[in-house]
Amino acid sequence: xxxxxxxxxxxxxxxxxxxxxxxxxxxxxxxxxxxxxxxxxxxxxxxxxxxxxxxxxxxxxxxxxxxxxxxxxxxxxxxxxxxxxxxxxxxxxxxxxxxxxxxxxxxxxxxxxxxxxxxxxxxxxxxxxxxxxxxxxxxxxxxxxxxxxxxxxxxxxxxxxxxxxxxxxxxxxxxxxxxxxxxxxxxxxxxxxxxxxxxxxxxxxxxxxxxxxxxxxxxxxxxxxxxxxxxxxxxxxxxxxxxxxxxxxxxxxxxx
Amino acid sequence: xxxxxxxxxxxxxxxxxxxxxxxxxxxxxxxxxxxxxxxxxxxxxxxxxxxxxxxxxxxxxxxxxxxxxxxxxxxxxxxxxxxxxxxxxxxxxxxxxxxxxxxxxxxxxxxxxxxxxxxxxxxxxxxxxxxxxxxxxxxxxxxxxxxxxxxxxxxxxxxxxxxxxxxxxxxxxxxxxxxxxxxxxxxxxxxxxxxxxxxxxxxxxxxxxxxxxxxxxxxxxxxxxxxxxxxxxxxxxxxxxxxxxxxxxxxxxxxxxxxxxxxxxxxxxxxxxxxxxxxxx
Numbered sequence: 001x002x003x004x005x006x007x008x009x010x011x012x013x014x015x016x017x018x019x020x021x022x023x024x025x026x027x028x029x030x031x032x033x034x035x036x037x038x039x040x041x042x043x044x045x046x047x048x049x050x051x052x053x054x055x056x057x058x059x060x061x062x063x064x065x066x067x068x069x070x071x072x073x074x075x076x077x078x079x080x081x082x083x084x085x086x087x088x089x090x091x092x093x094x095x096x097x098x099x100x101x102x103x104x105x106x107x108x109x110x111x112x113x114x115x116x117x118x119x120x121x122x123x124x125x126x127x128x129x130x131x132x133x134x135x136x137x138x139x140x141x142x143x144x145x146x147x148x149x150x151x152x153x154x155x156x157x158x159x160x161x162x163x164x165x166x167x168x169x170x171x172x173x174x175x176x177x178x179x180x181x182x183x184x185x186x187x188x189x190x191x192x193x194x195x196x197x198x199x200x201x202x203x204x205x206x207x208x209x210x211x212x213x214x215x216x217x218x219x220x221x222x223x224x225x226x227x228x229x230x231x232x233x234x235x236x237x238x239x240x241x242x243x244x245x246x247x248x249x250x251x252x253x254x255x256x
Numbered sequence: 257x258x259x260x261x262x263x264x265x266x267x268x269x270x271x272x273x274x275x276x277x278x279x280x281x282x283x284x285x286x287x288x289x290x291x292x293x294x295x296x297x298x299x300x301x302x303x304x305x306x307x308x309x310x311x312x313x314x315x316x317x318x319x320x321x322x323x324x325x326x327x328x329x330x331x332x333x334x335x336x337x338x339x340x341x342x343x344x345x346x347x348x349x350x351x352x353x354x355x356x357x358x359x360x361x362x363x364x365x366x367x368x369x370x371x372x373x374x375x376x377x378x379x380x381x382x383x384x385x386x387x388x389x390x391x392x393x394x395x396x397x398x399x400x401x402x403x404x405x406x407x408x409x410x411x412x413x414x415x416x417x418x419x420x421x422x423x424x425x426x427x428x429x430x431x432x433x434x435x436x437x438x439x440x441x442x443x444x445x446x447x448x449x450x451x452x453x454x455x456x457x458x459x460x461x462x463x464x465x466x467x468x469x470x471x472x473x474x475x476x477x478x479x480x481x482x483x484x485x486x487x488x489x490x491x492x493x494x495x496x497x498x499x500x501x502x503x504x505x506x507x508x509x510x511x512x513x514x515x516x517x518x519x520x521x522x523x524x525x526x527x528x529x530x531x532x533x534x535x536x537x
Contacts, residue, residue, distance in 0.1 A: 057433060058433075059429060059432065059433065078433050078434070078435060079434070079435065081433070083430065083433055085427070085429065085430065090426075090427070091295070091297075091426075093477065094295055094425075094426055095295065095477055095480045095481060095482050095483050095485065095486045096422065096426055096482055096483060097481060097482045100422065100482060101426070103419070104419075104422075104423050104426070104427065104430060104431075104434070105434075107419060107420065107423055107431065107434040107435075107436060108434035108435040108436060112416045112417055112419075112420075113417055113418070113419035113420035113423070113436075114419065115419065138481075139481045139482070155430075159434075
């Protein structure tokens, strides 16, 4: 694995704009992400969250501006990025074993795509980390939503990535699985930078260091600034919300 | 019923032996490529390629009989047309995601139209029926060479690049992220599909290609835990359909293509129905 230079940002985005068939999705985005940062990307549907991470991954090319990842182009850095895509995009009946899914994280090492013993060891270790090693030979389709999500995380971990990018990983899992998921994630954050798209702002305030609000433009806030007003601004309309970690008294409110 | 086996052994009826041997050998690419077509959900693309085969067949007949180019047989025309269709469909899928189905439909119909126009302008009587509905009993010794070569090519390519093809079908975007040239892989998959489709046209005809390509794999998908199990099972099912179809068609004097397809369809419906019953309980 390559050493990480502490001065160079992991991700540097300058003046990025992206449009799709004349619709502007992202305008003049600037973003710097440093090593071991953890950023949560929030915003309304169609606001450009997924587009932003796909530009970082090099899956989409911006119309204007530059994206630099680990000091080079996203294509040069793609083997150092682990990606957990939106779970809903998978064919639920696809005949594939859990181990085969995780091994996919090791693809790209050889011309034929055969996995070496080392590839298989890394895949096994990744499955162990998400506590699913005993399901290695099982069918991916037969697992529960939360388990499948962890398999996809294991696939990203098997790459040996320094930057983990997740797109709505908690959308299809229940509350218990979600709590467990964030425990897992905070362990990873000690060694790698994490970038995650989510709808769920509740957990964001407890785990992430910074929040990126994406709605055509991108605005970064430290997590401590997350208030109802801010959320209302970024969703751009009336939003009913109940915070459970606040106590409101006559002299204003205080945090737990 | 024993007539069929006596006929197979009869030295005066080589066509039946060729039909059975070629059908069983052809089950290998049918099962492998059929599994890819089912999991990647490109049966309409296979259908379009199949209908383009008629354009190549028509061109072959026309060039041979009207222009006098003896080496340009309908078979060569069929292969060229199928490969050309595969290239066009790859380019369309890479660059025009929104309108892909319109292009598939246009290619589907245009292939037929071009073929029929060439056949109409070819002197003498040419019956497109055997191309549209296939006749495995017309398969000769030379076809066996093509089938054997296709067996070797499909098995070799898929064995070597299995993991890459699997990634392409399961999660193309992720495959791209791992540095795979997914456009080239997709082109390779469609070209293998095209060659397999040309062979399928000989067995069941242009119109019924999709059925024999997808039904064995679709049935196998219900029992397989991963893709290679699905392929092996699909090969077995396909061989079973060809064998029983030939047997029935010989015994009751019925055209072989439709009988093979009806057996495959009946088993598919049976499997789907029984599995649904089991799941409901």
